[in-house]
Amino acid sequence: MIAFYALSIVLIASAIFTVTQRSPVYSVVGLLVNFITLATLFFTLNAEFLGVIQLVVYSGAILMLFVFVIALLSSGVGPFSEGPDRLPRILLPAILSVLAGFGFLAFGVLHAPLGTPPVAHSASVLGPVGSANVFGSVGDFGVALFTTQLLPFEVTAFILMVAVIGVVAIAGDAVPQATRGRHVRRKRSKDREPIVKAGR
Amino acid sequence: MSVELSNYIALSAVMFFIGVTGVVVRRNPLIVLMSIELMLNAANLALVAFSRAWVNTAGHVFVFLVVTVAAAEAAIGLAIVVAAFRRAKNVDVDEVSRLHG
Amino acid sequence: MSLVEFIWLLPLAGAVVLWAFGPQLQRASGAVGSATVLVSFVATLFAFGSATGPVPWHQVLLSWVPGFTFGLRLDPLSLLWTLIITGVGGLIHVYSIGYMWSDRAIARFFAYMNFFVFAMLTLVLSDNVVGLLVGWGLVGLASYFLIGFWFYKPSAVAAAKKAFVINVVGDVGIMFAVFALYAATGSIAFSDIFARTGSLEPGVLAAVCVALFIGAAAKSAQVPLHTWLPDAMEGPTPVSALIHAATMVTAGVYLVARFAPLYSLSPSVQELVGVIGALTMVTGAILGVAQWDIKRILAYSTMSQIGYMIMGVGVGAYQAGVMHFFTHAFFKAQLFLAAGLIIHALHDEQDVRKMGGLRERLPFAFWTMLIGTLAIIGFPGLSGFFSKDAVIYGVLEHGHPFLYVAGVLTAGLTAYYMFRMIFLTFFGAYRGESSVEEHASLPERLMQVPVAILVVPTIAAGYFSVSFGGPSAWTRFFGTLFQVSANVAGPVLPISELGSSLLVLVLVAAGIVVAYVRYGAPAAQATAPARLRTETERMPAALRHAFWFDDVIDAAIVHPAQALGIAITRFIDPHVIDAGVRDVVWVAGALGAIFRKLQTGLVRGYALTIVIAAAAFIAYFATLGAAK
Numbered sequence: 001m002i003a004f005y006a007l008s009i010v011l012i013a014s015a016i017f018t019v020t021q022r023s024p025v026y027s028v029v030g031l032l033v034n035f036i037t038l039a040t041l042f043f044t045l046n047a048e049f050l051g052v053i054q055l056v057v058y059s060g061a062i063l064m065l066f067v068f069v070i071a072l073l074s075s076g077v078g079p080f081s082e083g084p085d086r087l088p089r090i091l092l093p094a095i096l097s098v099l100a101g102f103g104f105l106a107f108g109v110l111h112a113p114l115g116t117p118p119v120a121h122s123a124s125v126l127g128p129v130g131s132a133n134v135f136g137s138v139g140d141f142g143v144a145l146f147t148t149q150l151l152p153f154e155v156t157a158f159i160l161m162v163a164v165i166g167v168v169a170i171a172g173d174a175v176p177q178a179t180r181g182r183h184v185r186r187k188r189s190k191d192r193e194p195i196v197k198a199g200r
Numbered sequence: 201m202s203v204e205l206s207n208y209i210a211l212s213a214v215m216f217f218i219g220v221t222g223v224v225v226r227r228n229p230l231i232v233l234m235s236i237e238l239m240l241n242a243a244n245l246a247l248v249a250f251s252r253a254w255v256n257t258a259g260h261v262f263v264f265l266v267v268t269v270a271a272a273e274a275a276i277g278l279a280i281v282v283a284a285f286r287r288a289k290n291v292d293v294d295e296v297s298r299l300h301g
Numbered sequence: 302m303s304l305v306e307f308i309w310l311l312p313l314a315g316a317v318v319l320w321a322f323g324p325q326l327q328r329a330s331g332a333v334g335s336a337t338v339l340v341s342f343v344a345t346l347f348a349f350g351s352a353t354g355p356v357p358w359h360q361v362l363l364s365w366v367p368g369f370t371f372g373l374r375l376d377p378l379s380l381l382w383t384l385i386i387t388g389v390g391g392l393i394h395v396y397s398i399g400y401m402w403s404d405r406a407i408a409r410f411f412a413y414m415n416f417f418v419f420a421m422l423t424l425v426l427s428d429n430v431v432g433l434l435v436g437w438g439l440v441g442l443a444s445y446f447l448i449g450f451w452f453y454k455p456s457a458v459a460a461a462k463k464a465f466v467i468n469v470v471g472d473v474g475i476m477f478a479v480f481a482l483y484a485a486t487g488s489i490a491f492s493d494i495f496a497r498t499g500s501l502e503p504g505v506l507a508a509v510c511v512a513l514f515i516g517a518a519a520k521s522a523q524v525p526l527h528t529w530l531p532d533a534m535e536g537p538t539p540v541s542a543l544i545h546a547a548t549m550v551t552a553g554v555y556l557v558a559r560f561a562p563l564y565s566l567s568p569s570v571q572e573l574v575g576v577i578g579a580l581t582m583v584t585g586a587i588l589g590v591a592q593w594d595i596k597r598i599l600a601y602s603t604m605s606q607i608g609y610m611i612m613g614v615g616v617g618a619y620q621a622g623v624m625h626f627f628t629h630a631f632f633k634a635q636l637f638l639a640a641g642l643i644i645h646a647l648h649d650e651q652d653v654r655k656m657g658g659l660r661e662r663l664p665f666a667f668w669t670m671l672i673g674t675l676a677i678i679g680f681p682g683l684s685g686f687f688s689k690d691a692v693i694y695g696v697l698e699h700g701h702p703f704l705y706v707a708g709v710l711t712a713g714l715t716a717y718y719m720f721r722m723i724f725l726t727f728f729g730a731y732r733g734e735s736s737v738e739e740h741a742s743l744p745e746r747l748m749q750v751p752v753a754i755l756v757v758p759t760i761a762a763g764y765f766s767v768s769f770g771g772p773s774a775w776t777r778f779f780g781t782l783f784q785v786s787a788n789v790a791g792p793v794l795p796i797s798e799l800g801s802s803l804l805v806l807v808l809v810a811a812g813i814v815v816a817y818v819r820y821g822a823p824a825a826q827a828t829a830p831a832r833l834r835t836e837t838e839r840m841p842a843a844l845r846h847a848f849w850f851d852d853v854i855d856a857a858i859v860h861p862a863q864a865l866g867i868a869i870t871r872f873i874d875p876h877v878i879d880a881g882v883r884d885v886v887w888v889a890g891a892l893g894a895i896f897r898k899l900q901t902g903l904v905r906g907y908a909l910t911i912v913i914a915a916a917a918f919i920a921y922f923a924t925l926g927a928a929k
Binding site: 005008012072081099102111140 | 206209213216218220225228235241246251262264266268269270272274275280282283285286294
Binding site for chain 1: 903904906913915920
């Protein structure tokens with residue numbers, strides 16, 4: 001109980017920190033704290049496998065990706081520069097609508113019944129963490145993933161493949177130059193026109 | 201559980217809306233992408249909470265799916281940011297407004 | 302195809318062929334045009350028997366809604382008109398071949414003439430008011446075409462427009478009557494309407510009769526809608542003969558006679574029609590005294606004679622009025638055609654002040670014109686004598702003594718101005734400049750033959766109405782058609798029929814004598830040029846301006862209408878209508894400008910929009926769920 005409140009305070013604080021910092025590196029750090037706290041919360045909810053996944057994939061891979069991109073985009077030693085603010089007074093409407101959304105959501109959640117639980121798909125039981133086929137364990141997750149929830153698994157594979165192709169296509173380098181002039185040479189990425197024209 | 205399900209939902213909602221605010225207010229594209237990650241994680245939290253409440257592993261599988269999608273989307277989003285702002289003077293979301301009327 | 306359909310449609314076929322192949326046919330179109338009309342005439346003779354039977358011949362052509370059937374009807378009235386239209390019309394067509402011999406647009410002329418014959422036949426052969434109205438409009442159109450035939454003459458174009466516009470006024474009257482009759486009786490066919498006259502209230506009945514008469518007044522050039530007829534003389538002379546003497550202008554007479562059952566039930570409207578007819582009769586005669594153009598003299602005389610006819614059918618003397626139409630068609634056509642001979646020989650000179658002494662040089666024209674003149678003034682023994690006296694006496698019989706007096710006096714005036722014309726044209730010395738030529742070529746012969754043929758009915762047509770013991774051929778012809786027009790004069794008439802005829806003769810003789818003294822006597826002819834000059838200069842203003850009818854109509858109607866048109870063009874069109882269109886365009890642009898502001902291209906703005914919308918959705922579903 002106390003753990004929940006403590007963790008939730010850290011969660012919210014780090015979230016606000018992430019969103020409000022000027023420097024993206026600070027935001028990455030805040031996000032890291034957020035993810036770790038979230039993983040801890042997962043652990044308290046008996047979702048061990050997911051907690052580990054959260055740590056490994058999210059904070060380990062995705063955040064590192066962010067850091068690399070920050071490094072790539074920082075032109076030299078100067079900080080990021082931003083242009084003139086075109087929507088200067090957007091903070092207030094944003095906060096208002098967000099509060100409205102939250103308020104109505106809270107109202108809905110509090111006044112509406114949360115519905116009946118669905119038929120249990122998994123034959124998992126709650127048990128001490130660590131044992132096999134207990135709810136939230138790796139075995140239980142694997143059974144679900146490869147049997148009853150096979151479709152999401154396949155879809156996941158597909159999504160990842162598409163993502164790789166997309167990334168290479170968008171930001172990838174040019175084809176190597178040893179082609180003896182028979183193929184059409186793709187433009188080197190640094191020669192390509194940026195989407196944002198310099199000096200606009 | 202001494203912590204009610206609705207508490208987790210409230211926490212998830214707060215995190216989600218903080219992410220929304222970040223998307224709308226910030227102009228640095230990287231911060232925007234990070235706010236999107238925040239929103240996705242809020243959804244993950246809600247999913248895990250419900251999955252625990254009903255003791256159903258399907259929720260976990262869905263979280264797995266969301267994480268995958270989030271990873272893919274972050275990758276592609278960053279690739280776009282790199283491509284768009286490679287040599288730009290200002291790294292600012294307001295600069296990519298060529299679709300204006 | 303029935304005989305009557307054939308009679309009706311053959312001129313239309315002729316018109317279409319001539320319109321289509323005019324340039325190829327050239328002068329042969331004259332033969333084609335005349336042939337169609339003459340063949341129709343012969344066919345009409347064959348239809349004589351079926352029309353005068355106990356039941357009028359009837360054929361339904363098209364049946365649409367119950368009560369809305371179109372068909373053809375051949376009864377004595379329409380048969381008479383058809384005979385005149387095709388017979389006299391055919392003769393005029395033959396005459397026109399000669400008259401329009403050297404005109405380049407001869408094919409167009411005959412196409413229009415055939416079209417006119419078809420239109421007039423539609424008018425008289427219809428068995429329903431709508432068909433009559435259609436024919437009514439089409440003859441107006443044909444008249445417009447033919448008056449403005451020489452369209453490069455601005456005066457002709459103006460005259461054609463004037464005629465058409467004044468006729469439209471009449472069309473409105475007839476349209477109103479058609480609507481009222483259909484609404485009251487539920488049918489447009491004559492037979493139904495006449496059978497159901499009881500279902501018309503007296504007020505509606507009177508209104509319908511007045512409306513119909515407005516149409517008749519416009520078409521038949523009754524005062525005050527007569528101003529188009531003198532100007533219509535701008536058309537070629539055969540046109541004046543056919544349309545503006547023999548047939549089209551008599552459509553009003555036909556209308557009143559056709560609706561005799563309705564008119565007989567509204568004595569007040571009958572009075573009105575009679576008075577207007579008499580007024581026209583007198584006005585036409587007075588103005589005929591003051592004309593110098595030979596065709597205008599004849600035009601005003603036509604107006605006056607039609608006044609006689611309208612007066613006759615108006616008061617209820619249907620047989621007499623129609624009889625006068627019958628005889629008038631012959632002698633007026635003859636007069637116009639003979640005048641055409643003169644005009645042709647004098648190379649288009651129409652002013653009688655520049656004529657004179659043509660008796661020796663154009664003897665054929667002289668004798669034919671003299672016969673026609675004698676007929677029109679009512680010389681004993683000729684056709685006009687019988688018909689005019691019948692009308693005049695009929696007016697007295699139906700109880701209108703003042704109209705009777707007007708008719709008698711006008712007979713004297715008619716004699717005066719007609720003989721004025723004769724003396725000025727044919728007697729004395731030739732006052733003109735152009736050479737008088739009369740050849741014996743084919744065009745001349747083609748013009749002279751119809752005139753010669755017309756002499757016969759001009760003299761003899763009146764004898765139909767003479768009763769050689771028993772009812773006359775005329776009465777037997779009409780049978781029971783006008784049974785409603787029983788003599789209504791109750792008390793003993795102050796003058797007998799014979800006495801009336803003698804009174805008229807006295808006045809006619811007086812008119813001839815005065816004309817002789819002023820124009821025909823050798824003394825008058827010797828000083829003719831000077832006398833004519835003084836007469837021209839001293840012509841009273843009222844006569845010179847034809848009682849200012851044209852000027853009054855111009856000021857009261859034409860100028861305001863033109864001013865309205867100019868005002869609309871200068872102010873309403875650019876500032877109201879165009880402004881309205883511009884405003885619509887401006888609104889579209891303004892809306893576009895407003896919505897363009899939403900397309901900022903800024904992602905954050907779009908994101909905010911999504912957030913707001915999402916909040917709204919959450920709100921909706923949250924409250925919805927809570928309500929459940």
